[in-house]
Amino acid sequence: MGLQIEIAARGATETVIACSGDWTSANARALEAEIAGLSLSPAQRGSLSLDIHAVGKLDTTGAWLLTRLRRSNQQADSAFAGASSMHQRLLDRINQYEPGDLPPVRHTPALLVPFATLGRTVITAGRDIYLANVTQGHLLAALVRTLSLQAPLRMASFVRQFEVIILRSIPIVALISLVVGAIITQQTILQLRNFGAAIFVVDLAAILMFREIGVLLAAIMVAGRSGSAITAEIGSMRMREEFDALRVMGVDPYQALMLPRVFALVLGLPLLAFVGSMAGLVGAIFVAKVYGDIPVDVFFIRLRNAMSITSVLAGLLKAPFMGFLIGLIASVEGMKVAGSSESLGRRTTSSVVKSIFVVIVADGVFAIFFAAVGF
Amino acid sequence: MSVQDLVVGFDSKVIINGLSFELLQGEILGLIGPSGSGKSVTMRAMADLLPHRGGDIIVGGQKYAELNSRERVQVRRDWGLLFQQGALFSSLTVLENIEFPMREHLDMSSGLRREIARMKIDLVGLPAEAALSYPAQLSGGMIKRAALARALALDPHILFLDEPTAGLDPIGAGKFDELIRTLRDTLGLTVLMVTHDLDSLETACDRIVALSDGKLLMAGTLAEMRAASHPWLRDYFHGPRAHNLEG
Numbered sequence: 001m002g003l004q005i006e007i008a009a010r011g012a013t014e015t016v017i018a019c020s021g022d023w024t025s026a027n028a029r030a031l032e033a034e035i036a037g038l039s040l041s042p043a044q045r046g047s048l049s050l051d052i053h054a055v056g057k058l059d060t061t062g063a064w065l066l067t068r069l070r071r072s073n074q075q076a077d078s079a080f081a082g083a084s085s086m087h088q089r090l091l092d093r094i095n096q097y098e099p100g101d102l103p104p105v106r107h108t109p110a111l112l113v114p115f116a117t118l119g120r121t122v123i124t125a126g127r128d129i130y131l132a133n134v135t136q137g138h139l140l141a142a143l144v145r146t147l148s149l150q151a152p153l154r155m156a157s158f159v160r161q162f163e164v165i166i167l168r169s170i171p172i173v174a175l176i177s178l179v180v181g182a183i184i185t186q187q188t189i190l191q192l193r194n195f196g197a198a199i200f201v202v203d204l205a206a207i208l209m210f211r212e213i214g215v216l217l218a219a220i221m222v223a224g225r226s227g228s229a230i231t232a233e234i235g236s237m238r239m240r241e242e243f244d245a246l247r248v249m250g251v252d253p254y255q256a257l258m259l260p261r262v263f264a265l266v267l268g269l270p271l272l273a274f275v276g277s278m279a280g281l282v283g284a285i286f287v288a289k290v291y292g293d294i295p296v297d298v299f300f301i302r303l304r305n306a307m308s309i310t311s312v313l314a315g316l317l318k319a320p321f322m323g324f325l326i327g328l329i330a331s332v333e334g335m336k337v338a339g340s341s342e343s344l345g346r347r348t349t350s351s352v353v354k355s356i357f358v359v360i361v362a363d364g365v366f367a368i369f370f371a372a373v374g375f
Numbered sequence: 376m377s378v379q380d381l382v383v384g385f386d387s388k389v390i391i392n393g394l395s396f397e398l399l400q401g402e403i404l405g406l407i408g409p410s411g412s413g414k415s416v417t418m419r420a421m422a423d424l425l426p427h428r429g430g431d432i433i434v435g436g437q438k439y440a441e442l443n444s445r446e447r448v449q450v451r452r453d454w455g456l457l458f459q460q461g462a463l464f465s466s467l468t469v470l471e472n473i474e475f476p477m478r479e480h481l482d483m484s485s486g487l488r489r490e491i492a493r494m495k496i497d498l499v500g501l502p503a504e505a506a507l508s509y510p511a512q513l514s515g516g517m518i519k520r521a522a523l524a525r526a527l528a529l530d531p532h533i534l535f536l537d538e539p540t541a542g543l544d545p546i547g548a549g550k551f552d553e554l555i556r557t558l559r560d561t562l563g564l565t566v567l568m569v570t571h572d573l574d575s576l577e578t579a580c581d582r583i584v585a586l587s588d589g590k591l592l593m594a595g596t597l598a599e600m601r602a603a604s605h606p607w608l609r610d611y612f613h614g615p616r617a618h619n620l621e622g
Contacts, residue, residue: 025491025530028483059530060562061483064494086563093561097497099490102506339511342466 005034016081017069020054023062031065038069048072053082063087063094131332135254139262139328142255151252157260165226165261166268172225173218173272174279180217181209181280185287198292202299203306205284210307214277215315216363218269219322223355227330230261231351234334235344254331262327269323270316277315314375318366325362326355376421376533376565382429383413383420383589390416392589393430398533403559403566405576408586409607414569415459417586418535421567422456423447452480455526456535461518463510469496469521470506476528495524500554516547520554527558534558536568540575548572552579573616585611 004021017038023031050070055062066080080091108116145151188201234257237243246253288294294302333351337344376398383391390413398404406414419425421432423439432439434450442450463472473492481488496506499520510518519539526534539555540548552575559566570576576583576597583600585592585608593603601612 025477025481025483028481028487032484032487060494060498060527061481061487061491061530064491065487068490090561090563093498093557094494097494099493100503102493102503105507340465340509 004031005038007038016049016051018051018054019066020056022057023055023065024057024059025061028061028065031062035065035069049081051081052087053084055083055087058087058090060090060094063090066091067094067097128332131335132328135258135332135335136328138252138254139258139331142252142259145252145255146259151255154256154260157256158263161260161264162268164229165222165264166272169218169221169225169272170275173221173276176221177209177214177217177276177280178283180213181205181283182287183283184208184213184280185284186291189288189292193292199294199298199302201284201288201292202294202302205288206281206303206307207311209280209284210277210311210315212315212363212367214280215269215273215319215322216360218272218276219319219326219359219363220356222265222269222272222323223326223359224352226261226265227326227355228348228352230258230327230330231334231337231348232344234258234331235337235347238335238337239339239344258327258331262324262331265323265327266320267323269326270319273315273319274312277312310375314366314370318363321366322359322362325358329355329358376435377433378417378421378430379433380430381417381420381427381432383416383425383427389428390589391420391427394586394589394591395430396584396591396594398565398567399582400565401559401563402581403555403568403579405580405583406567406569406586407571407576407583407611408592412586413589414586415537418537418567418569422454422535423451424456452529453531454533454535455529455531457519457522457526457537457539459537459541461510461522463518463522463525465510468507468509469501469513469524472510472521473525473528476525480529492524492528495527496521498527498558499524500550515542516544516551519543519551523554527562530562532563532565534564534566536566536570538569538571540570540572545574548574549578555579573612 004019004023004027006018006020007015021027048070050066052058052066058066070080080088083091142151146153185201185205188204189198192198192201192204234243237257243253246256285296285299288299289296330351333347333354337347377396378398379395381391381394382389394413394417406417408414416425420427423432434442439447439450463469464475467475470489470492473495474488477483477488477492483491493503493506496503501517501520501524505513505517505521510521513521523539536555540551543551555566555568556579558564568575568580570580580597582594582596584594585600587607592605593600593608595603597612600608603609603612
């Protein structure tokens, strides 16, 4: 395509710029370049006139470019010559637009960024703890109201959540625990064999599975599977004002939405942990037979000596707390969802990350505690 | 643009069954009909957001179905759609929302793009400060205007509006109708508007197409509609809510 801007007359009193062709967004790049390439002296700029009778198509982009070119002439009030009525109408409208200055976006100086980030993180963490306490308070209040029969029991919702959160995750939890149990057993056998003590793999695998791994895997799995779902559910309900709708109807959303979920988590996670531990034990039995040549009956005799009910209880005792933490964090993060879909995604991610982190830390604290009290 | 014998359905349900009408260059056409008669479905099918089972959508003399994918992109760039809820990207500011389609389809410097996006904000009557707001911070009316600015980002020739005045107060709705008319005049738009708003039909629309049960009930001007004898049209244009049209 040829040039669309031509300096038609360079008179002493007037400079006429002839514009032609299509002034549309499709040609924006070329037009911009041509306008930038116009060499006009200040004097010429003072007496600019634009002849646009040869302009074909004109859209808002073209009209803005013309207007901008015309405005570059500050002294005189130059006009467009030869505009069709359609073009003139558009140009008139565009000419009403005065670009003001947008408020500048404030940037933190680069040196301060680490401190600003740290400060913000601390504030966010503090707010999280505060919100977790508030939510916990709401949940406990809802629990008390439910137990004292001042609020409905919501059995249907509880059963539904129990199925979705706990029952449906049995296969995956069992499978993962089985595999992890098998791997732990295999690695332990390979090491213990050096000492001729391969039989003690039974103690290690069984105690580890029941005390730590079973419950931890179940909790992590549920945090990833259901913690995210709870956050997303509550978050999108907040976004679409369903949450407020409940409140207006006089229904406490904590009691109606969160309590059944948290309750399902608290009651269900111990069961899930038990299923996981048993599956891990099955994996251990299998691998002990294959790698360690430990027959199943020998495994069971050893197991009876090594295991006690304490080990099982130590694992299962932790599970309700972990379930509660997952439910609490998922609820808090869900409540923090605001307006945008990006925030929903971010909250869901953060719900999973935080729950897994907190679950592992809690497990560590329990381990220290149980060791200290000799449980 | 026109529609011929359009058939649209989901699974076993047929929503639009043999609908034909024409959208004339430079007019504002109102699409009315009872709830569930398939107004929005028709519009979505015309904008190629829903597949149609039968019939043709004719754009610029060509059947849309027969265009190849590159031609389709060209044709679609010439369309703007204002969604009922605005459908602004919630994680972008208004300015970024308008710049987004421009960035995708237009080759221009970022400075010019920004200037034009801000000009569009002015064009739809939003205050300049709204540019940096996120959709969640805007009122319903402002969201509609911002969404309209985004629909106009690529300088479309055909504008589809899905209930543009729904949820606006009468004054805001009136101003929005006026805005549509002004934009039609200045930008040379052709507008198809799904609406329930009787005032919009009177002030904004040149012609009206009425749907019923997935078929064309009637097409014509407001005066013709009012003179029609079909019971639904009579109820619609002479009902208690239509009193200010009578005078």
